[in-house]
Amino acid sequence: MNRTTLSLIAGATALAAVTGFAALSAPAASGDASTARTAAQLxxxxxxxxxxxxxxxxxxxxxxxxxxxxxxxxxxxxxxxxxxxxxxxxxxxxxxxxxxxxxxxxxxxxxxxxxxxxxxxxxxxxxxxxxxxxxxxxxxxxxxxxxxxxxxxxxxxxxxxxxxxxxxxxxxxxxxxxxxxxxxxxxxxxxxxxxxxxxxxxxxxxxxxxxxxxxxxxxxxxxxxxxxxxxxxxxxxxxxxxxxxxxxxxxxxxxxxxxxxxxxAASTDPAGSLVLPGIPKDATSVRLVAFVPGDADADLKVRLATPSGLITPAGNETLHVKAGMTAAIDLGDVTRGEAGSLVLTPTGTSVPVVAALRVVRGTGAKQETAFIPATSHVGTRATVADNSSKGSTLALAAPGRAAQVKVTASAGSGGGTAVTKTFTIKAGTTQNVEAPVPAGLKGTYALTVEPVSGGPVYASRMLAVTEEGVPGFTVQTLPDDRGTVAVPAADQDLSVLLK
CATH class of the missing domain: 2.60.290.11 (TM1070-like)
Known part of the structure; x- marks a missing residue:
């Protein structure tokens, strides 16, 4: 095997390493050869x-x-x-x-x-x-x-x-x-x-x-x-x-x-601003826990994205988190009967933090707990499975600009036809949307969320079931599903055979 052949193999191997698990095929060339082309999403x-x-x-x-x-x-x-x-x-x-x-x-x-x-x-x-x-x-x-x-x-x-x-x-x-x-x-x-x-x-x-x-x-x-x-x-x-x-x-x-x-679940990677979406509207106790991985303290503005806009919880306007230490504040029944998402932003210099919420529903001996970690936005697409016609609540938050979102209910595990709805989420708000349900549903189904236009969208799904008066529930966030990977555009260069 000669050196030029080895060079070609090494080049292909390097490209495979960059593209990960994506299909290793270059998109067809189009237009002027001098035009800069972006990577294809495969x-x-x-x-x-x-x-x-x-x-x-x-x-x-x-x-x-x-x-x-x-x-x-x-x-x-x-x-x-x-x-x-x-x-x-x-x-x-x-x-x-x-x-x-x-x-x-x-x-x-x-x-x-x-x-x-x-x-x-x-x-x-x-x-x-x-x-x-x-x-x-x-x-x-x-x-x-x-x-x-x-x-x-x-x-x-x-x-x-x-x-x-x-x-x-x-x-x-x-x-x-x-x-x-x-x-x-x-x-x-x-x-x-x-x-x-x-x-x-x-x-x-x-x-x-x-x-x-x-x-x-x-x-x-x-x-x-x-x-x-x-x-x-x-x-x-x-x-x-x-x-x-x-x-x-x-x-x-x-x-x-x-x-x-x-x-x-794990918090999203440390960041200066975080969103924790989908606090249940009937939450009786909400605790925010935050940590700074670096060596600088963080001062965070604490706001709640409600159906009518961003508000500041009374008495908990800010949170100071010392470097290398865990800080926590109890927000009580912060949602007060409305859908909500917690939005954390720096009051001054941005310092990366991680955070999560412990959420309690019910009272007395009939209380139940779930957790909502800070999460990344939906990105291109996100999916959550195991939904039923009753007991599933989908929360969508647009903490910045307004957004339009397409939500698809899949076919059911035992039968049914997929259904799609489109929702508009106003800027600075959280909405518990009436998610679609498959026509003729049998079994459980999946919900797929795809932003159509506007700003970043954050989402979570709550499953709820009451057993002997105890409000059992669990919440899952919906970050991007990473279903595609960027593959650089490439042209054939036969001159490498001559080197």
């Missing part, structure tokens, strides 16, 4: 998702819903499946070994545009690893929803299964006496991952030696009990997960003795 060809072990309760009932929206340019081939992670090692630092091995897939989608469901029961349900390829990859989403009728963390727990990554921030965790919080780490790869977990309270970093160098074996999941990482009981914590080698999926399961529980 559908991704492979997507990985990780679902944490749903519960340690023997009475847990878990539903999985898989959905891929129909995308242009994907071709006709591909597949997707969600399988048990193969547990190969004993737990580390409070983790547990399930002993399960990969077997029959929990869900195997048949076609894009139609949800597929699966289920599991009890405390032995394992973490899951999912892969979608070809036409099933762009925008693939899997919802894990668990009902626990009694005990610590009882209620409705829900999470979007997440893509593997190397860093995660979780403001809103706790090591208080009435909380049992785990950070679930799932490794989808063939080699072990090494993970560090840092905890930050109101006075800064908590001392811990067992949080460093946690090994997560290949195709394994480790639930790490936060109380085993420190002796310091703190009501409001920020958990920082970093991966030294490999990659993992990470999410926090927050269980309260009296207030139910839910999954706390």
């Amino acid at each position: 559908p991704v060809e492979r997507t990985s998702l990780l679902c944490p072990q749903p519960s340690t309760s023997d009475i847990a009932e878990t539903a999985y819903t898989s959905f891929t929206p129909v995308s242009k340019g994907t071709g006709d081939s591909g597949k997707a499946e969600l399988q048990s992670a193969t547990e190969e090692s004993a737990g580390a630092a409070g983790g547990k070994k399930s002993g399960k091995s990969a077997g029959k897939p929990v869900v195997t989608p048949k076609e894009p545009g139609k949800p597929v469901t699966g289920d599991s029961s009890g405390a032995e349900a394992p973490a899951l690893v999912g892969t979608a390829e070809g036409r099933f990859a762009p925008g693939w989403t899997v919802q894990e929803t668990t009902e626990v009728a009694a005990g610590t963390g009882r209620g409705l727990l829900g999470t979007n299964c997440t893509a593997p990554d190397t860093e995660f921030w979780f403001p809103g965790a706790s090591t208080a006496a009435d909380r049992t919080d785990y950070v679930h780490l799932t490794n989808p790869d063939d080699s072990a991952a090494v993970v560090d977990i840092e905890l930050y309270g109101k006075d800064g970093a908590l001392k811990s030696t067992v949080g460093d160098g946690i090994t997560v074996q290949p195709h394994a999941s480790e639930p790490i009990l936060l109380n085993t990482l420190t002796d310091d009981a703190q009501t409001n914590l920020t958990v920082h997960v970093t991966v030294r080698s490999g990659r993992v999926g990470a999410t926090v399961q927050a269980l309260d003795d009296k207030l139910g529980g839910d999954w706390l």
Whole structure:
């Protein structure tokens, strides 16, 4: 093999590395050759998702819903499946070994545009690893929803299964006496991952030696009990997960003795301004938890985007967050019967922060908890699965400019026809929209949100179910589904053969 051939191979390899999982094909040239061309947006060809072990309760009932929206340019081939992670090692630092091995897939989608469901029961349900390829990859989403009728963390727990990554921030965790919080780490790869977990309270970093160098074996999941990482009981914590080698999926399961529980998803990357969309209109208690990863303090303006515009909560106009410390403020029943989203902006110099909300519905012994992390805007498209004709609430927020948004209800998992509606969201507002429902719905369905025009849109979906008077609920945000990737335009250059 001569050097020019090797050069061509090296060039193609470099381009493949840049484009990730996108189809490696250049768009056709058009117009004058001197005209600058932007990168083409092509559908991704492979997507990985990780679902944490749903519960340690023997009475847990878990539903999985898989959905891929129909995308242009994907071709006709591909597949997707969600399988048990193969547990190969004993737990580390409070983790547990399930002993399960990969077997029959929990869900195997048949076609894009139609949800597929699966289920599991009890405390032995394992973490899951999912892969979608070809036409099933762009925008693939899997919802894990668990009902626990009694005990610590009882209620409705829900999470979007997440893509593997190397860093995660979780403001809103706790090591208080009435909380049992785990950070679930799932490794989808063939080699072990090494993970560090840092905890930050109101006075800064908590001392811990067992949080460093946690090994997560290949195709394994480790639930790490936060109380085993420190002796310091703190009501409001920020958990920082970093991966030294490999990659993992990470999410926090927050269980309260009296207030139910839910999954706390990672906050969006640290930023100077944040949006936390879709606070339930009947929330009885809302707590904001924020953290500054850098070495400069942050001063934040706190506002609520309501159906009529942006307002400032009385007595909580601003929040000062010291560098490296977790700050929290209780906002009470801040929404006062209306839809709302919290908007955080710098009062002066912009300092990157992460944040999340703990939201409580109900009163007395009939209270339930969910979490809303700061999230990125919808971008091109976002999807959330496991909706029903009753009990699903879609919140759309346009904190800046007004926006027009298209919302599509997919076909149902058991039958039904897709339906689309378009909504206009006024500037500075949040709306609980009357989301479309598939005609002739049977089973559950997915909602896909696509901005049409205007400013950035932030979204979340609340699922609610009342059991024995307890208002069980869970909230999932809708960031961009990253279903496409930019592929640079390229021309053939045969002169490389002569070099």
